[in-house]
Amino acid sequence: MQVKNFGDVMRCPTTTIQVYRGKEKRNTFRMSLDSEFNALSISKHQDNSHILEKYENKIEHGGGFISGKGNKTYKDKSDRATVENVLDPRTMKFLSALTNRGVISEFNGCISSGKEANVYHAFGSEGQELAVKIYKTSILVFKDRERYVDGEFRFRNSRSQHNPRKMIKVWAEKEFRNLRRIDSSGVIPTASPVEVKSNVLVMKFLNRGDGAPSPRLKDYQYQDELEVAHYYYKVIAYMRLLYQVCRLVHADLSEYNIVVHQNVLHIIDVSQSVEPYHPMSLDFLRMDIKNINAYFDKMGVALFQERMIFQFIIAETLEGFQGDCRNANDLVEYLVEHLPIKTITEGADEDEIFRSLHLVRNLGGLEERDFDRFTDGKFDLLKSLIVNDNEKNLQRPQREALENEEDTSVSEDEDEDEGEGKSEVNSENESEDTDESDSEDEKSKPRGKKFEDKDEKKQRKNEAKESKKEKRKTKVKKHVKKKLIKKTKSKK
Ligand SMILES: Nc1ncnc2c1ncn2[C@@H]1O[C@H](COP(=O)(O)OP(=O)(O)OP(=O)(O)O)[C@@H](O)[C@H]1O
Ligand SMILES: [Mg+2]
Known part of the structure; x- marks a missing residue:
């Protein structure tokens, strides 16, 4: 395989990324790219061609990687081989799809290489500058991410949380949606989102004016x-x-x-x-x-x-x-x-x-330890943190206010997961009861405790018992709560 620069053509087992779309465009872009690259010193230092060459043998083979020790075929390994922990064959496929759709016309050097994602500079079909954030497909760094998705109404049907690759996809979609929400609110400047495809997120490139990215506050x-x-x-x-x-x-x-x-x-x-x-x-x-x-x-x-x-x-x-x-x-x-x-x-x-402090939204959420810690003179501090007037925070998203976000859902292509299932993130438009059943099988089962299997019933009861036990550990005793409410009133 001939891998030149990012400004050329990259091949991978399943696809070929035509970085330029059409010959005429190629020349115009080539010229602008050359000058951009001269200015974009970051790209020059982070030219990835040597890395591509190093891993070329791993990502080139269509059939699978043949180990030197025997004739065993480690197809999985080759499928997962990555460049910079990011550009594995699947990711290349998504980049290719974005190129075919005309979202990206040219894929350039790396702006930032972090522990969770790499960000690349690219051009769109109109010549506009783009930032392409590619989430790393390596498993470890995403370990503690579930807590951000768990408890999110928008991701309630995300069944993939234990499959790291699918989790990353949820993650990229989450960022896309959040960017879109911020952008459409018009109250906070952000990098406007353009597209998301699996672990690849395309957004507007914030250019310093000389080809380099605008500085972070830190710099x-x-x-x-x-x-x-x-x-x-x-x-x-x-x-x-x-x-x-x-x-x-x-x-x-x-x-x-x-x-x-x-x-x-x-x-x-x-x-x-x-x-x-x-x-x-x-x-x-x-x-x-x-x-x-x-x-x-x-x-x-x-x-x-x-x-x-x-x-x-x-x-x-x-x-x-x-x-x-x-x-x-x-x-x-x-x-x-x-x-x-x-x-x-x-x-x-x-x-x-x-x-x-243990942060609570109302008195019902108070724990005894907070009470003990703050009754002696510090009570005022605790009281002021109880967000009584902010009841809507307990409710689900304010749909009217967020209509813009709901209008367009994230792009989903059938070929994305090669039949592994549809997008893992449910649109917020969907009715709430969609999460009640995941499969056709479950749908046909009679519902209600009456039809419950004996073992299931036993398990459910045990679980309820355990959960009650846990709750009792931190429950505020009635007399303590009463005392607390009385104090709050007397301080007003
Ligand atoms: N749209 C953009 N335009 C210009 N520069 C960008 C853009 N998006 C990201 N960057 C640059 O890339 C860096 C990394 O991006 P981002 O913060 O989104 O990734 P990250 O999740 O922090 O990655 P990691 O945590 O793995 O470092 C940013 O600090 C910024 O310098
Ligand atoms: Mg960051």
Whole structure:
């Protein structure tokens, strides 16, 4: 196989990726690509051709990889052989499909190679610049990801959570949907999504202007202290908009996932973002706030208390706020005026306490340990965290507000999984009862406890018993709860 540069043709066992579409386009693109590549120094340093050559023998064979030791055919191995842990034959196939559909016309160098995904530069059929994020198909790094998908209404029918390859697909689709939701809200700049196909996500490329990607906040050269502070406030305003308007908690927000593009902050990397009703959403939000404060602390900004930021984000209404609740600048103005700056001594202690809190949405969710810890003088802190006024957070997504997202579902092609089943992610449009049965078999079974098999019944009862036992461990005793409610009322 002849593998030249990414600007040429790449072959894999099942398919050939024609990076250029048509000869005329080839010449125009070739010229623009040459100049882009000269400017795009990252691509030059990360030219992947040597890697392709190294693994060429593994990904070239159509029939299977023949081991040197015997005649055994390890078809699976060759099928899974990857370049940079990303470009395995299946992924090549998806790239090829995207090329055939005219989404990608040219696939270039690697912008970023992380532990979970690689991001590549590409051109679209109109010559527009694209970023192609390819999730790694290696199994290990996705181990702890289930907790972000578990508990998500949108992924309730995701039966593939124990199959890493399918899990990655769910993951890419999750990022696509989240990007689309943020983008269509119009309140937070992001990398607009273009397409998703299995583990390949295509989005707009945020270009610095000279071919290189716009810098992450971490690498950004601030003009002065004022700019640093301004960006701090902006990030907090965006966290509120993300929560209140887009109904999302980022869950991995840091200086690494914010890009400064044309002097505007862009929020990226939202594959792990969850909706507010996710059981861990408040914990993720608290973690985001901690990360953001830690970064801006290093940058020398006078910080707000983490608890104050938390409340600013989750409170449905802001006392005395007169501006446009979808406008980041109005929110920045409000928070600069209303949120107290953290003092060195008290602020640090309060942040510590805040981080150790078990976050609850209402009194029913309180645990005894919280009560014990905070009745002595610190009760106020706990009370203020109970989000009584934010009942909608307990409900399923606000469909009307998110209509745009529902309109178009993620692209699904029958050939994607080679008959392994349809997309693992259900569209949010689907009726809620779709998750009641997964197969035809189950559908035909009579329902209800009356028709239950003896063993099944026994198992169900045992499970219920166990779960009750678990619940009892953390249950707040009635008299404690009463005392707590009484105290809350008397403090008002
Ligand atoms: N649309 C884009 N335009 C320009 N650069 C981008 C774009 N998307 C991602 N990048 C660059 O690629 C980097 C990695 O992207 P991203 O944060 O989405 O991946 P990741 O999930 O963090 O990968 P990992 O965690 O494995 O490093 C970003 O920090 C950014 O520099
Ligand atoms: Mg990232």
